[in-house]
Each structure stands twice: as structure tokens, then as C-alpha cells.
Amino acid sequence: MTIGRARFAFTVLAFGYAFLYLPLALVILYSFNESRLVTVWAGFSTKWWVALFHNEAMLDAAWLSLRIGLASATLSTLLGLAAGYALARVPRFTGRTLFASLVVAPMVMPEVVMGISMLLLFVGSDQLLGGPERGFLTITIGHVTFSLAFVAIVVQARLADFDRTLEEAAMDLGATPWTTFRTVTLPLLMPALASGWLLAFTLSLDDLILTQFVAGAQSQTLPMRVYSSVRLGVDPQINVLATIIVAIAASALIASALLTRRSRVHSRTT
Amino acid sequence: MRFVIALPFAWLAVFFLLPLILVLGLSFGTNAPDLAPPVELGVSFASFKLLFTDDLYLAAWLSSLRIAAVSTLGTLLLGYPMAYAIARARPSLRPLLLTLVILPFWTSFLIRVYAWMGLLSENGILNQFLRWSGLSSHPGTILGTEWAVHLGIVYAYLPFMVLPLYSSLEKLDWSLLEAASDLGARPLPAFLTVTLPLSLPGIIAGCLMVFIPAVGEFVIPDLLGGTRTLMIGKVLWDEFFTNSDWPLASAVAICLLILLVGPIVIFQRHQQRSLERT
Numbered sequence: 001m002t003i004g005r006a007r008f009a010f011t012v013l014a015f016g017y018a019f020l021y022l023p024l025a026l027v028i029l030y031s032f033n034e035s036r037l038v039t040v041w042a043g044f045s046t047k048w049w050v051a052l053f054h055n056e057a058m059l060d061a062a063w064l065s066l067r068i069g070l071a072s073a074t075l076s077t078l079l080g081l082a083a084g085y086a087l088a089r090v091p092r093f094t095g096r097t098l099f100a101s102l103v104v105a106p107m108v109m110p111e112v113v114m115g116i117s118m119l120l121l122f123v124g125s126d127q128l129l130g131g132p133e134r135g136f137l138t139i140t141i142g143h144v145t146f147s148l149a150f151v152a153i154v155v156q157a158r159l160a161d162f163d164r165t166l167e168e169a170a171m172d173l174g175a176t177p178w179t180t181f182r183t184v185t186l187p188l189l190m191p192a193l194a195s196g197w198l199l200a201f202t203l204s205l206d207d208l209i210l211t212q213f214v215a216g217a218q219s220q221t222l223p224m225r226v227y228s229s230v231r232l233g234v235d236p237q238i239n240v241l242a243t244i245i246v247a248i249a250a251s252a253l254i255a256s257a258l259l260t261r262r263s264r265v266h267s268r269t270t
Numbered sequence: 271m272r273f274v275i276a277l278p279f280a281w282l283a284v285f286f287l288l289p290l291i292l293v294l295g296l297s298f299g300t301n302a303p304d305l306a307p308p309v310e311l312g313v314s315f316a317s318f319k320l321l322f323t324d325d326l327y328l329a330a331w332l333s334s335l336r337i338a339a340v341s342t343l344g345t346l347l348l349g350y351p352m353a354y355a356i357a358r359a360r361p362s363l364r365p366l367l368l369t370l371v372i373l374p375f376w377t378s379f380l381i382r383v384y385a386w387m388g389l390l391s392e393n394g395i396l397n398q399f400l401r402w403s404g405l406s407s408h409p410g411t412i413l414g415t416e417w418a419v420h421l422g423i424v425y426a427y428l429p430f431m432v433l434p435l436y437s438s439l440e441k442l443d444w445s446l447l448e449a450a451s452d453l454g455a456r457p458l459p460a461f462l463t464v465t466l467p468l469s470l471p472g473i474i475a476g477c478l479m480v481f482i483p484a485v486g487e488f489v490i491p492d493l494l495g496g497t498r499t500l501m502i503g504k505v506l507w508d509e510f511f512t513n514s515d516w517p518l519a520s521a522v523a524i525c526l527l528i529l530l531v532g533p534i535v536i537f538q539r540h541q542q543r544s545l546e547r548t
Contacts, residue, residue, distance in 0.1 A: 009355035016352040020374055022386035024397055030388065037452065040393075068518060083278035093275055101538065102282040108534045110486025112506045113523040117289030120296060120520070123307050145285045148278065153541075206378050209488055213510075223380050230380070230493060234388045243383040244489065249376040 024246055031239035048236040055237060058225055064223040065205055068136060071188045072143035073201035077193055080145065080151025088159035106146040115213030118142050122214060134216025151196035158192035173248040295482050296490045297520035307518050309470035317521035330500040337416060337501060341423035347429035348424060357439035368436065379415045383422055390418050415495030422490040431476040438472030478537040484527055502526055
């Protein structure tokens with residue numbers, strides 16, 4: 001019975017992980033392919049790697065995406081912190097129900113709907129106010145709007161299982177609410193804020209649909225580039241890009257796993 | 271304190287709520303290709319009427335719902351055993367196993383869909399394998415069919431299914447299962463009467479997290495489904511970008527919202543309740 005169950009579990013996981021990783025493994029393998037055809041193996045080559053690093057349009061797009069990612073992740077972390085704090089700590093204020101739904105709604109809103117609605121807003125403000133110009137700013141605003149929800153959820157969850165006696169102790173010892181927040185609450189929230197920031201950054205780097213709507217004619221982010229290239233069929237340079245992205249994600253995850261393990265060991269020994 | 275609430279509130283009101291109101295307003299306008307932007311405001315139900323009378327749009331609605339439902343079921347059938355196996359693995363192994371499920375999510379969505387293009391195309395790796403292994407000498411092409419869309423959705427959304435399932439299975443009191451088997455229940459009935467009902471919250475959350483975005487999905491049907499696969503997200507995109515019919519695209523958006531409002535509200539209630547429980 002137990003042996004049967006262990007074998008079942010092993011089979012399920014082996015199949016599941018093969019399904020998750022085989023397609024990515026093949027994409028990575030074919031980034032080193034000699035042939036232009038992504039499906040025929042014609043020997044080892046790094047020429048697509050060289051080609052990608054000389055692809056100006058792709059590099060420009062990557063740079064734009066990176067800047068938008070940094071700006072939108074930082075802004076949505078600040079707004080998400082405020083929203084999560086309000087939801088967790090202020091039980092009653094005017095419009096709280098509306099506010100709570102507004103915070104989480106972008107998480108589940110179909111992205112095509114968010115895309116068209118934000119574009120209409122920017123077209124409208126262009127008509128009435130003559131701006132903002134579509135590009136970096138409008139894309140950043142769009143990304144902040146959907147990713148602040150994720151930060152708010154993380155912050156709210158962290159504050160919910162939070163030892164409030166620490167804050168009360170600080171207040172009893174005469175700290176002002178602001179000092180308490182700065183010296184007690186904020187440091188304890190740091191891990192939540194870091195993971196919220198990282199999530200917002202990743203979502204921003206990866207977003208295609210909303211971006212395509214609000215980007216305007218001049219700006220092209222990395223996903224927009226990839227999309228227009230991929231629509232025409234498979235392209236070995238995209239395989240190279242995929243390999244780089246997988247490598248970054250994997251090393252970031254390994255680093256964060258090592259860090260949490262070290263801090264856990266650290267807190268156990270001290 | 272007021273400032274802390276007002277800042278995100280104002281942001282969401284201006285950049286989320288107001289745009290939705292604009293879409294609603296525009297969906298009653300009429301298409302005016304000579305104007306810039308190409309819309310004439312007014313109170314016309316023409317776009318909605320077209321959506322509900324034209325066979326093409328009706329087919330797109332139905333196939334979106336069907337594709338999303340079938341893919342959600344597929345994700346559940348693959349995700350449930352995985353979540354179950356992870357929840358019953360040694361505690362020291364669980365974080366690693368979970369991380370392995372989430373890792374693809376941290377790479378690019380577009381890249382993950384792209385990965386299947388090379389696999390499923392006519393001379394793709396899958397067909398080469400089928401020919402080489404002698405399993406099929408003339409395999410059909412999966413790319414460009416609904417099957418490819420199903421595969422793509424299951425692949426892309428699997429983490430969203432496994433995570434909530436795992437968190438409800440992990441909290442499960444396994445001694446209940448032992449009690450059931452002590453009382454003579456065989457494994458399958460014990461699973462159906464004990465494990466399955468107790469993991470229902472996870473099943474609901476996971477299914478909604480896959481179904482809701484899948485209905486409005488654009489990238490997967492566009493890249494894997496070919497021209498024959500109709501999905502409403504693609505219709506909205508084409509009406510907007512290709513036909514420049516903004517009122518019709520807005521009407522599609524409004525209908526999509528009305529269609530999804532039920533599942534979304536259930537999901538939010540659920541989310542709120544599980545947050546309050548922790």
C-alpha cells in the first residue's frame with residue numbers, strides 16, 4: 001500500500017516536472033543550434049548568441065523594459081504598501097468596500113479589458129489635457145495599476161499574522177506612530193516588500209497585452225519585440241533570449257532559497 | 271493616515287475605475303473611421319446588437335467558454351495529483367518541489383508559449399519524434415488547432431492550480447484518512463468522501479485562477495491556435511487593432527466583464543475569507 005503510493009507519487013511528479021521543463025529544455029538546447037530551423041539539429045554553434053547581442057532593436061527594447069520594470073516595481077511597492085496597510089490596519093473608513101475591491105480587481109481583470117480601458121483613458125486625457133505622451137510614462141502607469149494589487153496582498157497577509165505587541169511596546173515606550181512604523185513595522189515588513197517588489201518587477205518585464213495597448217507608436221518593450229518576431233515563426237535568437245531569462249530566474253530563485261536558509265540557520269543559532 | 275488611504279485609492283480610481291467607465295460609455299458609441307479617435311459618442315446599441323446576433327461573435331463566445339472550461343479541467347487533472355504528491359512528500363522536500371512548480375512562472379509567459387511552437391509545428395520536435403520512433407508515419411499537425419491552445423493553457427497556468435491545491439491539501443488532517451481506512455473504507459471511496467471534499471476550497475480557488483484569465487486569453491490562441499481558433503480576447507484585439515472599431519471592442523470588453531463578474535466575485539470572497547482565516 002505505502003510502496004504503491006510512493007510509486008504513484010513518484011510517477012505523477014516525474015511526469016508533471018517533465019511536462020513543465022521539457023519544452024524549456026528544448027528551447028535552451030536549440031539556442032545552440034547551427035541551423036536557422038529551430039526544429040532541426042545541425043550541430044553546436046553560438047552564432048545566435050552573437051547575433052542577439054548585436055541586435056540593436058532587441059537591446060533597445062530590453063533597456064526600455066528594464067527601466068519601466070524598475071520604475072513601476074518601485075512605485076507599485078510604495079502604493080501597495082499603503083493599500084495593504086490600510087486594508088489590514090484601518091477597519092473602518094468611507095468607501096472601504098469599494099477600495100478593497102478596487103485593490104484586488106486588477107489581479108483578475110482580463111488583460112485585454114484593462115488594456116483597452118487604459119488606452120481610452122490616455123486618449124481621452126490627450127484630447128482634454130494634451131498629454132501624457134504615450135510611451136514610458138503610460139506603460140509605467142499601466143504596470144503599476146495591476147501590480148500594486150500583488151504587493152498589497154502580500155503586505156496585508158504579512159500584517160495579518162504580525163506580532164502586534166511589538167508595536168504596542170514601542171508606543172508604550174513613548175514612540176510616535178510614525179517612529180513605531182519606521183523602526184518596528186517597516187523592518188518586519190521588509191521580506192514581504194522585497195518579494196512584492198520582485199513580483200511587480202517580473203510582471204512588468206513580462207507584460208505584453210496591456211503594454212501593447214498603451215505603448216503608442218514609438219516605444220517597443222522587450223515582450224512587444226519578442227511577440228512581433230515570434231508571430232512570424234520560430235527564431236533562434238528568441239531561443240537565446242529564453243535561455244538568458246530562464247538562467248536569470250533560476251539563479252534568482254536559488255539565491256533567495258540560499259538566503260532564507262542562511263537566515264533560518266542564523267536565527268536558530270542566535 | 272488619511273494620506274495613506276487616499277493615495278492608492280485615488281490612483282485606482284483614476285487609472286482603473288475611470289477607464290472602465292470610459293469603456294462602458296464608448297461601447298454605446300458608433301464607429302466613425304474618419305474621426306481621430308475613430309468614435310462618435312452617443313447612445314447606440316448597435317455594437318451590442320451585432321455581438322449577440324452575428325454568428326461569428328456567438329461562436330467566439332461559446333468557444334472561449336468551452337476552451338477555458340476544458341483547459342481548466344485538464345489543469346485540475348494534472349495539478350491535483352501533483353499537489354497531492356507534494357503535500358504527502360517528506361516535509362524537507364516540499365519547499366524544493368514547490369519551487370520547481372513555480373520556477374517556470376518567473377520566466378517569461380511569452381517564452382513559455384513560444385516553447386510549444388517549436389514542439390508542435392508540422393516538422394516540430396514532437397512530430398519528428400513520432401516519425402523516428404515509428405509511432406506514426408504521418409502525424410497530423412497539432413499547432414493551429416484547439417488542442418494546441420488547450421496544451422498551452424494547461425502548461426502556462428499549471429502553477430496557479432497547484433499552489434492553492436497544495437495549500438489546502440497541506441493543511442489536511444491525514445488522520446481522518448486513516449480513520450476512514452480503519453473503518454473499512456477502500457482507498458478510492460476514502461479519497462472521494464474525505465480528501466476530495468476537504469480540498470474543495472483549493473479546487474475552487476485553483477479552477478477560478480485558471481478559468482478567469484483563460485476566457486480572455488489572447489497570446490495562447492494567437493500563437494498556438496492559428497486562424498481557425500476563435501476566442502473572445504482575440505476578437506477584442508482584432509476589432510481594436512485591425513478593424514479600428516473601438517465601440518465594438520469596448521462592447522466586447524463590457525460583455526467579457528459581465529460574463530466574468532460572477533466567477534470574479536466568488537474568487538474575491540474566497541480570497542478575502544482565506545486572508546481573514548490566516
